Amino acid sequence: MALVTARTPLELTSGDNVQPQPLGVFARPTATTGIKGWLFSVDHKKVGILYGAASLFFFLTGGVEALLIRTQLARPGQKLLSADLYNQVFTMHGITMIFLVIMPMIAAFTNYLMPLQIGARDVAFPRLNAFSFWCFLFGALFLNSSWLLGGGPDGGWFNYAPNSGLLFSPSHGIDFYALGLIITGIASSVSAVNLIVTTINLRAPGMTWSRMPMFTWMSLVVQFLLLFSLPVITVALFLLMLDRLFGSSFFNTALGGDPMVWQHLFWIFGHPEVYILVLPVFGIVSEILPVFARKPLFGYPFMIFSGIAIGFMGFGVWAHHMFASGMGPMSVTAFSLATMFIAVPTGVKVLNWTATIYGGKLKFTTANLFSMGLIAMFTIGGLSGVTHAFAPADTQQTDTYYIVAHFHYVIFGGSLLGMFGGMYFWWPKAFGYKLREGLGKWHFWIMMIGFNLTFGPMHILGLQGMSRRIFTYSANQGFDFWNMAATIGAFIIAVSVAIFIWNVWVCYRDHRRNPVACEPDPWDARSLEWITPCPTPVHNFDTIPVVSEVDEVWHRKYGHDEAGRPVPIATRAEVVQKGDAEGVHLPSPSYWPIVLSAGLPLIGYGLIFSLAWAIPGGILVLVALFGWVMEPSTDPDAGHHDEHPSDAADGGDAAAELEGSEEAEVADQAEDAKTVELEGAPVG
Amino acid sequence: MADTADTALTANVGAFDEPFHQIDFAHEGVAAGHQTSTGISNEKLGMWTFLGSECLLFGALISTYLLYKNRPGTITNVAGEVVGQVHDRISEHFDILFTSASSFVLLASSLTMVFAVVAAQRNDAPRLRLWLGTTAGLGAVFIGGQVYEFTAFVREGFGFTTNVSTSAFFTLTGFHGVHVTIGILMLLVLLALSLKGRLPFTKSESVEIIGLYWHFVDVVWIVIFTIVYLIK
Numbered sequence: 045m046a047l048v049t050a051r052t053p054l055e056l057t058s059g060d061n062v063q064p065q066p067l068g069v070f071a072r073p074t075a076t077t078g079i080k081g082w083l084f085s086v087d088h089k090k091v092g093i094l095y096g097a098a099s100l101f102f103f104l105t106g107g108v109e110a111l112l113i114r115t116q117l118a119r120p121g122q123k124l125l126s127a128d129l130y131n132q133v134f135t136m137h138g139i140t141m142i143f144l145v146i147m148p149m150i151a152a153f154t155n156y157l158m159p160l161q162i163g164a165r166d167v168a169f170p171r172l173n174a175f176s177f178w179c180f181l182f183g184a185l186f187l188n189s190s191w192l193l194g195g196g197p198d199g200g201w202f203n204y205a206p207n208s209g210l211l212f213s214p215s216h217g218i219d220f221y222a223l224g225l226i227i228t229g230i231a232s233s234v235s236a237v238n239l240i241v242t243t244i245n246l247r248a249p250g251m252t253w254s255r256m257p258m259f260t261w262m263s264l265v266v267q268f269l270l271l272f273s274l275p276v277i278t279v280a281l282f283l284l285m286l287d288r289l290f291g292s293s294f295f296n297t298a299l300g301g302d303p304m305v306w307q308h309l310f311w312i313f314g315h316p317e318v319y320i321l322v323l324p325v326f327g328i329v330s331e332i333l334p335v336f337a338r339k340p341l342f343g344y345p346f347m348i349f350s351g352i353a354i355g356f357m358g359f360g361v362w363a364h365h366m367f368a369s370g371m372g373p374m375s376v377t378a379f380s381l382a383t384m385f386i387a388v389p390t391g392v393k394v395l396n397w398t399a400t401i402y403g404g405k406l407k408f409t410t411a412n413l414f415s416m417g418l419i420a421m422f423t424i425g426g427l428s429g430v431t432h433a434f435a436p437a438d439t440q441q442t443d444t445y446y447i448v449a450h451f452h453y454v455i456f457g458g459s460l461l462g463m464f465g466g467m468y469f470w471w472p473k474a475f476g477y478k479l480r481e482g483l484g485k486w487h488f489w490i491m492m493i494g495f496n497l498t499f500g501p502m503h504i505l506g507l508q509g510m511s512r513r514i515f516t517y518s519a520n521q522g523f524d525f526w527n528m529a530a531t532i533g534a535f536i537i538a539v540s541v542a543i544f545i546w547n548v549w550v551c552y553r554d555h556r557r558n559p560v561a562c563e564p565d566p567w568d569a570r571s572l573e574w575i576t577p578c579p580t581p582v583h584n585f586d587t588i589p590v591v592s593e594v595d596e597v598w599h600r601k602y603g604h605d606e607a608g609r610p611v612p613i614a615t616r617a618e619v620v621q622k623g624d625a626e627g628v629h630l631p632s633p634s635y636w637p638i639v640l641s642a643g644l645p646l647i648g649y650g651l652i653f654s655l656a657w658a659i660p661g662g663i664l665v666l667v668a669l670f671g672w673v674m675e676p677s678t679d680p681d682a683g684h685h686d687e688h689p690s691d692a693a694d695g696g697d698a699a700a701e702l703e704g705s706e707e708a709e710v711a712d713q714a715e716d717a718k719t720v721e722l723e724g725a726p727v728g
Numbered sequence: 729m730a731d732t733a734d735t736a737l738t739a740n741v742g743a744f745d746e747p748f749h750q751i752d753f754a755h756e757g758v759a760a761g762h763q764t765s766t767g768i769s770n771e772k773l774g775m776w777t778f779l780g781s782e783c784l785l786f787g788a789l790i791s792t793y794l795l796y797k798n799r800p801g802t803i804t805n806v807a808g809e810v811v812g813q814v815h816d817r818i819s820e821h822f823d824i825l826f827t828s829a830s831s832f833v834l835l836a837s838s839l840t841m842v843f844a845v846v847a848a849q850r851n852d853a854p855r856l857r858l859w860l861g862t863t864a865g866l867g868a869v870f871i872g873g874q875v876y877e878f879t880a881f882v883r884e885g886f887g888f889t890t891n892v893s894t895s896a897f898f899t900l901t902g903f904h905g906v907h908v909t910i911g912i913l914m915l916l917v918l919l920a921l922s923l924k925g926r927l928p929f930t931k932s933e934s935v936e937i938i939g940l941y942w943h944f945v946d947v948v949w950i951v952i953f954t955i956v957y958l959i960k
Binding site for chain 1: 899
């Protein structure tokens with residue numbers, strides 16, 4: 045057993061220590077700072093921050109689209125947007141907020157935190173990780189380039205057939221939709237494989253399933269949802285593309301196609317997608333609440349199992365989006381019942397959060413306010429969701445603003461609020477300084493007011509019968525007052541977002557003027573990521589921690605007296621690592637992830653406009669694949685302090701992870717593993 | 729202790745002429761993920777995970793085909809009025825004998841893939857190259873058969889856009905054909921790496937991982953062949 049761990053993972057055993065040089069006709073990037081340090085980095089933390097930045101950028105884009113919608117609807121008969129433009133704007137608003145804001149923000153949190161929470165130095169395939177980000181970004185830009193190339197997609201984010209066919213949507217918008225979402229889907233699928241393998245394979249010694257932090261658990265469930273739902277939407281988008289660009293008739297009723305096939309394929313993806321958007325945020329909240337209640341999470345195993353249950357059941361409720369499609373009473377009944385059942389595990393979560401707060405010494409930090417805001421707002425959205433589960437009621441609500449109100453309460457009131465909470469909570473972890481609490485509270489309260497003023501009235505409008513997706517209404521319909529209220533609310537939300545951006549800017553500015561890292565573990569937190577200093581050093585852990593508790597960092601700081609009250613046993617400074625380890629091998633930066641991703645949108649343009657564009661795209665992809673395969677994951681020439689003749693080899697490296705992650709030899713290994721190595725671990 | 733291990737491994741590995749049973753398989757784990765939490769290497773687990781995703785991809789394509797395979801015929805709208813006619817179903821024009829033969833070739837390639845994996849694990853480079861080449865060749869024969877089948881259909885008047893059943897058929901089998909082609913390319917890359925001496929014993933697991941993909945593509949074909957060709 046020790047026989048094996050004595051050698052590094054990639055060391056050749058055959059005696060031929062002379063390694064063939066990688067067929068690297070291309071030099072490899074070495075910069076770790078500056079713009080190149082970002083473009084070619086494979087560090088999971090940098091990739092996470094890039095995801096977050098891109099997500100915030102698209103959040104502003106989608107926000108502007110939302111303001112356009114609300115301005116158009118503020119009064120009856122407005123002429124700000126034409127009907128056609130309005131279709132494009134609300135479609136892109138939905139696509140942007142779902143695929144280009146919430147999903148990448150989830151990827152940002154997962155990328156940054158999950159390896160830290162399980163005690164890993166990076167993800168399993170760091171280059172694939174970078175590829176996921178660039179592929180997402182180029183796909184997103186490709187999608188948005190449709191604005192300049194003949195108009196955006198105009199069929200709604202669900203894009204029902206036959207409305208999505210050439211007959212009703214002759215512009216290229218929906219081609220951009222199909223190809224853009226295929227590209228971002230590739231990014232998410234690759235990321236799902238990568239993060240699943242990481243969570244399963246790279247856990248620190250002692251980090252068993254029953255000790256994993258809740259955020260990591262929920263993001264693992266979500267990666268499985270992505271893994272199994274994305275191929276289905278990929279098929280649907282592919283068929284759509286074939287219909288529009290290659291003359292098939294999958295969704296053309298006149299030629300024997302069936303629009304219901306689109307609906308089923310779309311919602312088999314689309315409903316798990318809802319949980320993809322919200323489950324990681326449940327994880328975030330489950331991390332924040334215990335810290336600020338200074339109590340362990342109530343019912344930790346129940347939280348895990350309810351998350352898994354939501355994941356499973358999420359695949360069995362898709363047709364509740366289709367109650368009005370005439371699919372027959374048996375299907376409607378079955379999906380109606382399944383939908384009511386899925387409220388149970390979700391309810392378990394809400395009750396457990398409440399029980400976590402109950403009796404705790406609550407600290408009302410911004411992060412905690414956002415988390416509690418989520419509980420309240422998500423519960424409203426969840427309850428209105430249960431009202432759709434009843435098919436007879438749903439047929440009245442379908443395609444009205446009641447639905448719009450519902451899904452904004454779960455996605456905005458759930459996902460987005462939780463993510464802002466997560467940002468306030470983990471900002472010091474990522475950047476070494478806190479965001480200002482005062483501004484944060486202004487942000488929170490103004491956002492809560494704006495949010496409820498925008499989406500609360502939509503319940504009323506919906507019950508009054510106002511349809512979704514109409515570009516205007518007339519004065520005698522009785523919709524005037526609440527529409528104006530909603531529009532005012534939307535601008536109040538915009539103010540709160542401006543406060544957030546201002547907060548980020550002033551804190552960044554102050555930190556640049558006086559670059560002192562904040563104290564480690566500033567919140568007196570519980571989970572493993574806080575064992576590293578703030579900001580996280582590039583190698584994450586000086587030594588890989590050995591985990592023995594659910595809330596590892598907390599248990600290193602506090603013991604219990606007879607009454608079960610926490611008693612400090614170590615200071616934070618003693619618990620947190622110094623971040624000064626040397627000689628840690630990390631995966632080297634690489635050009636290929638970004639080059640490979642750059643080829644994909646070109647192929648997309650080629651399919652839409654002229655195949656000539658696809659040629660450079662194809663060449664880029666081939667060159668990048670060749671370079672990628674021939675390049676070792678860890679550069680053999682990169683400076684390091686010890687000699688390992690072997691980590692060159694080729695790109696398809698072997699397994700591996702940190703030396704001595706086997707539990708059996710954990711104890712003694714961890715002691716002397718001052719310079720534990722990651723080399724070779726990552727392939728991607 | 730550690731030194732002993734080094735010597736043992738160095739002695740064992742790379743000795744082509746050593747009898748199989750003397751090679752120390754217990755220590756193969758260096759390459760095979762001995763140091764991950766599960767003991768499975770990242771690459772292998774990644775491939776299994778990816779194949780899980782592929783199941784859903786083919787599941788969606790097969791479902792689409794099943795929905796559309798009888799579509800040619802009378803097309804009615806919701807009100808029951810006849811709105812169109814499509815005459816020929818592609819499923820009435822399958823050449824079962826020919827496709828059975830090419831399916832057999834593909835299945836045989838799974839066997840040769842197993843031989844290749846065994847050769848890789850025995851560090852038997854010549855046999856590894858032989859079986860990798862054979863597997864890729866058999867795959868190429870299958871693809872050739874598919875190209876022939878497609879052109880024959882087109883000559884009979886069944887193009888991709890002829891009707892929904894042909895579209896669904898070509899999409900499903902085309903997706904599978906692309907998967908086989910990618911598999912052939914990966915096998916050829918392995919073969920080239922082996923010929924250049926860049927596929928050392930420590931990397932033998934990559935043969936197994938590509939093998940997983942290859943077997944998956946074969947299994948999918950068994951499902952497609954049964955559902956598309958054999959079931960009326």
